[in-house]
Amino acid sequence: MTETHENNFLFNTWYFIGTSSEIHLGKMKRKVIAGQPLVVGRRKNGSIFALRDTCPHRAAPFSKGCIIKNTVECPYHGWRFDVDSGICKTIPSLTSDQNLKIERISVPTYITKEQDNLIWVYLANNRSTNKPRIQPYRLPFSTKKAIIDYSCILECNIDHAVIGLIDPAHGPYVHQQWWWRSPKKIKDKIKYFEPYLLGFTMKPHSPSSNSFAYKLLGGNPVTEIIFQIPGFRTEEIKIGKKTLLSITIVTPINANKTEIRQIFFTNLRIIKILSPILQMFTKKFIQQDANIIKLQQMGLAYNPKMMLIDDANTQAKWYYAIKKEWNDCNELGRKFKNPVKATTLKWRT
Ligand code: FES
Ligand SMILES: [Fe+2]
Incomplete structure (x- = not known):
């Protein structure tokens, strides 16, 4: 190894x-x-x-x-x-x-x-x-400046940072606040996923009706969430011809330190005006993740075996499978075969 x-x-x-x-x-x-x-x-x-x-x-x-x-x-x-x-x-x-x-x-x-x-x-x-096998991410629309850009250090290995990023079930507990979620408002969710390049996509759907933050957007928003290795999640919220694009990138620094960076781009005027508030929400949100990850280290320090359950942790299982496939196909010099199969996942959040 x-x-x-x-x-x-x-x-x-x-x-x-x-x-x-x-x-x-x-x-x-x-x-x-x-x-x-x-x-x-x-x-x-x-x-x-x-x-x-x-x-x-x-x-x-x-x-x-x-x-x-x-x-x-x-x-x-x-x-x-x-x-x-x-x-x-x-x-x-x-x-x-x-x-x-x-x-x-x-x-x-x-x-x-x-x-x-x-x-x-x-x-x-x-x-x-040293010749790249893939190309880096491209923005779906041309914009010059991020309206929000926040980063902080997560005290964990890249794998825990990614799993935290794609974990759909922690919202009502970690991000409990009036403008997002509370355990009392927890609902059934059914989402359809497909393989996508070096990851998977949650096909376009209407964003959570139990989130006040989404209501601010008005209109009839449709959102598509894409995850790709090494640690890249984009959420594209479309309202008519306008887009709010959220990019979250986790980058390993060393074995126990990972940088998380949250950037928003938009061509929506209302969001540009609201950006100071959104910046505040973003910071709070990411710090909540950083805090739970810090607490999680209390357990991880003893190297426990962990559980990944269906369907709430299926995305985490896919992440490991995609990583393994990426390492294998590079080692053997063959084409990447995305191990994700199109499917519907259900959880409550
Ligand atoms: S010139 Fe770089 S360390 Fe001496
Ligand atoms: Fe989170």
Whole structure:
């Protein structure tokens, strides 16, 4: 078993770095993803690059250095590395008669993609097969700016973060509040699911009639929820030609820390006006999840066996099955076969 499997991290997949506005021209940002320290920077010409954020000399982080032409300069002794190839270009301390082969020194580079104002990095399992097998997520409509953007750290492994994200039954307990749910208003739910790319979709339906928050939207909203590995959930609420798009991304930092990021995009005027309130609700909502996950660690610390029941935890079972299939098909170099079968799931929430 490789280290990657032990930590439950997925490779040969795209991870979310952040929105375009977070990385300014000529600036760099450090980001640890799946146990790998990365530096993501923007060249003067506007394009994005990513390298391992550890200098091969004495391990200082490039992210605290600077970008000079097409290289990053380490803040410790000024070694410079090409941002495309990762190859060492300069070692300032070398005298003219010392012939160290600096082109043999290099730092790993990563493929990045910037589209729809979102930045992605591709983490391959094996550098020799660094060619992406899939493309990162595209927004369904063109919008420039997120109206809400909130992130926090969940103190758990990526698997618990994802299962929490797609768990339909905790709402009335964890998110008990007048504008969302209460155990007294719990109702039967029947939802139809289908396989979708590297995940599954809950086909378009009218959102929960027992949620005050949805009532605010007015009209006749229809929502479609999609989940995809490594940890990506979108909810697209459509009212006529207008859309409110909620994107939730969980990204593993290390074995016990996961970042959750909640972003909303919309072309609905009413939501833009209400965005300060929505920002407050979002923060509260995510912190409720972060708190229950923290409590859950009290049990997880003793490594218990856990139960996944039908149908409330069927999505969690699918998540594990999809991950396994992704690892298997990558290892064997064959096509991905989505293990999810179209079905109806029932639960009360
Ligand atoms: S640690 Fe980077 S140049 Fe020495
Ligand atoms: Fe939640």
